Amino acid sequence: MKHGITIAFVNHKGGVGKTTSVHQIGASLVQKGFKVLLVDNDPQANLTFMNGWNEENETTIYDAIAEGNENLPVYEISENLFLTPSELDYASLELQLPTDPLGHFALRTILENQKKEYDFVLIDNPPTLGVFVSNALFAADKVVIITESSSLSAKGLQVVVDLIQKLKKGANKSLELLGLVLTKTSNYVVRRDTADWIREQYDVFETGIRQTVSLEEAAALQQNIFDYNPKSSGAEDYQNLTNELLKKLNIKPIKGKKKAVKK
Structure with a gap:
């Protein structure tokens, strides 16, 4: 029986590795x-x-949210891995969704x-x-904060944590913060201290x-790190x-099987 565990990956700072983490964790779970x-x-x-998706004429998350569809568009990328794609037009909803009484709950x-x-x-x-992240947090069961091990990334972490706690006390009482993931770690003193x-x-x-440069190379080539360089750090x-x-989720990995089994 499938669990349907929904995990949102967030941070208000860019370049910290959110997308890379979603990409690689997804591939690893598969x-x-x-x-x-x-x-x-x-x-x-x-x-x-x-994920190599470039089908310009296919529907995306923008179409689903803008039109109030019952389902997200889902495309199979590889066996057991599926994608709901996005597009630049999705940005136009950033101003529209807050004016809808249910705009924060669309996803x-x-x-x-x-x-x-x-x-x-x-x-x-x-x-x-903003409204896209609040949509994700209202839709999620769990949340993970991705943060680079740098002083600029560390500076605003409490704002993110406070938002999650606020939503947990309000509209999504089941939301659980699983923890923070440190990315781009190194032995440089300033990064280690941070x-x-x-x-x-x-x-x-x-x-x-x-x-590691391997993660950047894999992303540029539209590959996951396990296919591109499985022996890399x-x-x-x-x-x-x-x-x-x-x-943390108390779930066993089952290699070679198609369904999750909970302890």
């Missing part, structure tokens, strides 16, 4: 036997690009009809805390994502991060 839907909730459509309403078809639904989000400070202040995943880190994520 390797472990799960059926995964990736939802590109960002008008920049970087997750759509990374939740649509996704509710489909989430149980998948073991996991992973939502990538723009680097803001990472240590973040770990002291917040609940952080033990697995950090080391800075990026592949190792995202494999370990996915294992840790499953452990």
Whole structure:
């Protein structure tokens, strides 16, 4: 029986590795036997690009939200991996959705009809805390904050945490913050010290994502890191991060099987 666990990946700062993390964790979950839907909730459509989707005449998340459809458009990328693509036109809804009394719940309403078809639904989000992110947080069961181990990234983390706690007390009481993921870690003193400070202040995943050019190369070539360079530090880190994520959710990875089994 599929769980339909929906996880939103957020941060108001760009360039911290949200899209890369959604892409790689999704690929890793598929390797472990799960059926995964990736939802590109960002008008920049970087997750759509990374998955090699370039069908200009097909419907996207923009069409579904703008027209109030009952279902999101879903396309199969590979076995057990599915994508709801985005496009630049989606940005036009940023001003329209807040004027709709139910505008902050548009994604939740649509996704509710489909989430149980998948073991996991992973939502990538723009680097803001606006209406697109609130839609994702209202739709999600869990949330992960992705943050670079730098002082600029650390500066605004409390704002993100406070927003999640506010929504948890309000319209989405089941929302759970699974923790923070540190990306682009290195042995530079300033990054190491910043990472240590973040770990002291917040609940952080033990697995950090080391800075490596392989992840950038894989994204540019529209490949996941496991296909592009399975022996790289990026592949190792995202494999370990996915294992840790499953452990937090109390779910066993089942290699070679199509359904998730909960302990």
